[in-house]
Amino acid sequence: MENSIFSLENKVAVVTGAAGDLGFAISKAYCEAGAIVVLAGRDSARLDRASERLGGSSSQVATRVVNVADANQVSAMIDGVVNSLGRIDILVTAAGIQHRAPAATFAHDAWNEILQVNLNGTFYCAQAAARHMIPKKTGRIVMITSLTAEIGIPHIAAYAASRGGIRQLCKTMAVEWAAHGVTVNCIGPGRFRTRMTEDVFADETKRTKFLDVIPMRRAGVPDDVAGAAVFLASASSSYVTGQSIYVDGGWLAGGGNVLG
Amino acid sequence: MFDLTDRVAVITGGAGSLGLGIAETLHRLGAYVILLGRSAEKGKQVLSKLDPGGQRSDYYACDVADEDSLASVYAKIIAARSKVDILVTCAAAPAASGKLESTSMEQWRSVLATDLDGVFLSCKTFGQSMIARRYGRIVNMTSFHAVATYPFRTVYNAAKAGVEGFSRALAVEWGHHGITVNTVAPGPIVTPRTKWFLSQDPSNEAGMLSRTPAVRIGEITDVSATVAFLVSAEARHVNAEQIVVDGGWTANAWWGRHTDL
Numbered sequence: 001m002e003n004s005i006f007s008l009e010n011k012v013a014v015v016t017g018a019a020g021d022l023g024f025a026i027s028k029a030y031c032e033a034g035a036i037v038v039l040a041g042r043d044s045a046r047l048d049r050a051s052e053r054l055g056g057s058s059s060q061v062a063t064r065v066v067n068v069a070d071a072n073q074v075s076a077m078i079d080g081v082v083n084s085l086g087r088i089d090i091l092v093t094a095a096g097i098q099h100r101a102p103a104a105t106f107a108h109d110a111w112n113e114i115l116q117v118n119l120n121g122t123f124y125c126a127q128a129a130a131r132h133m134i135p136k137k138t139g140r141i142v143m144i145t146s147l148t149a150e151i152g153i154p155h156i157a158a159y160a161a162s163r164g165g166i167r168q169l170c171k172t173m174a175v176e177w178a179a180h181g182v183t184v185n186c187i188g189p190g191r192f193r194t195r196m197t198e199d200v201f202a203d204e205t206k207r208t209k210f211l212d213v214i215p216m217r218r219a220g221v222p223d224d225v226a227g228a229a230v231f232l233a234s235a236s237s238s239y240v241t242g243q244s245i246y247v248d249g250g251w252l253a254g255g256g257n258v259l260g
Numbered sequence: 261m262f263d264l265t266d267r268v269a270v271i272t273g274g275a276g277s278l279g280l281g282i283a284e285t286l287h288r289l290g291a292y293v294i295l296l297g298r299s300a301e302k303g304k305q306v307l308s309k310l311d312p313g314g315q316r317s318d319y320y321a322c323d324v325a326d327e328d329s330l331a332s333v334y335a336k337i338i339a340a341r342s343k344v345d346i347l348v349t350c351a352a353a354p355a356a357s358g359k360l361e362s363t364s365m366e367q368w369r370s371v372l373a374t375d376l377d378g379v380f381l382s383c384k385t386f387g388q389s390m391i392a393r394r395y396g397r398i399v400n401m402t403s404f405h406a407v408a409t410y411p412f413r414t415v416y417n418a419a420k421a422g423v424e425g426f427s428r429a430l431a432v433e434w435g436h437h438g439i440t441v442n443t444v445a446p447g448p449i450v451t452p453r454t455k456w457f458l459s460q461d462p463s464n465e466a467g468m469l470s471r472t473p474a475v476r477i478g479e480i481t482d483v484s485a486t487v488a489f490l491v492s493a494e495a496r497h498v499n500a501e502q503i504v505v506d507g508g509w510t511a512n513a514w515w516g517r518h519t520d521l
Contacts, residue, residue, distance in 0.1 A: 241473065253431055
């Protein structure tokens, strides 16, 4: 990848939610593209396992335990990365949680927790990273949103609101920081098969229904976001900002119509 | 990642600055690039610049608004290379702007013929190989004008918004063949057309820069890299998307000067 226009050689990338399926797939792709990757997340044991799968204690991979819902922890983590590795070039915010319940009875604690982790956590991370990127006049921030930023799906009110909020946060920060060489974009996965959605895929009737509305006729797999994540982190995307790239096999364009 | 070795890429409008820039990027990533353009003479010039050894490129004179012309070129390409994996449609009519009241039916038809008919016919023609082989990547060029625009661009916008809608529908229709269809919408990019606009009035450049969040006018490589991502194997689940390459222009409707931020 060294000579590729998409090379991330020697770039320092922080990926939150790095032990999760999407965060891990992105971390793996960044390692392959040459970046030094800091895997960040809440659970140190899971981070260690993710790190081992990427070659363990090589100088290319590090781990940081952080709760993104805590602004102080986030800024300490980002500052710590800059102190030890010299800079932060790329931030990916892939930490996220989900809770399914009817909107009419959605528990307020669950609502607050989801907004706190998904939306506020993304804001805290982007803010902390940009403070280091702006003076350097270069930076790449990639936020994970979701197709649910665009369409309504029953029983995920808080998650959808958090993802829609991220999409607008992305646009605002993009417009504000573009003059400083910092781009801010979103990747929005569609229907993916991950640990977060395994319950949905376990039901064959549901699975068939879901796949019938996706033009590519398959669920996404975590590696499907890797290409977009590398593109948006590379020097080649310096003029792309405020964009959301949905990785959904065309589902959004089909509008949920059964394609047969 | 993003390797295009052994991929055959057809680029319409291949002799234009954007088409040639895209061809250069795909060629650099390993693709065999086939440029289509109206002028055979211009084709020789661009090929000698793009691929002096002539190892991985061809040029065919073609009118993309003419189905027979495309069919003839398609037959030659299949005979020579046996397949088409990638199609990028860059063919565009000369810049169209003017008040609607003084826009003639001939002007309307002329712009739509190249910008919209040309995309329909190119996809229909080169999609045959993609359907047969169950693999394809199509990128149609639209414009940020399809998202946010000025007065006096009705015809151009109709064409580009038409391409965007056509592409989404085709993406939904051909996804099951393993074909993705996406669009790239360039914003202010340093093309001959933009250079002409800037040359018309010294204040145009300052106005364009202060309105663009990135405070620079984009390079052709900004567009060609985005195309390269979309035609790669890594973009296999990105379908029916439009990526705007505009330095944040369409994300922004702020009235202030980005140069002051």
